[in-house]
Amino acid sequence: GAGVSQTPSNKVTEKGKYVELRCDPISGHTALYWYRQSLGQGPEFLIYFQGTGAADDSGLPNDRFFAVRPEGSVSTLKIQRTERGDSAVYLCASSSPGLGANVLTFGAGSRLTVL
């Protein structure tokens, strides 16, 4: 696609529920990143993929968070047993090694609210 697409744009759920957030990167971009941003803060790194594999998952806060990218394109961020503290905007970004550096193109984000 022309840009990075994230769905849903807004998700309201109840504490304890399971949530999936989807990211469709720019076609041909091999690297895909997930960040989370709380109000008034900068994006906090969660995980990034190079192709199908997670190259760095050091930012995932705990084992309730998991992300996959089975075919090296679309990625899904999965959050189990959601907690109120998980409320944030989840940002996805992709990049192409052809740019020579990790210059990221971001999606508009998925706003998650856990009640």
Next chain:
Amino acid sequence: SQQGEEDPQALSIQEGENATMNCSYKTSINNLQWYRQNSGRGLVHLILIRSNEREKHSGRLRVTLDTSKKSSSLLITASRAADTASYFCATGSQGGSEKLVFGKGTKLTVNP
């Protein structure tokens, strides 16, 4: 964790004035980037400076990098109301992971 620390946290200026934002970081880097975020939207890449560069220009943007002080500055000249946004620095570390680590940002308001 967030490596970059921008200052000031908030900056309010009049249209036509210059805006300067600073970023300090902690570890060795291979590049430093600046991004802009309008309220409620995703981030947009503005400019990248590599660790072996000291200054870079792009339109009304000027970025400097001082690796000895582990700091960078972003200067926006002749500001416009449309420049109102939050600005973040992001660092790419040497070796290993290609992740970018963002700072907390500077919220810039340009008054017409």
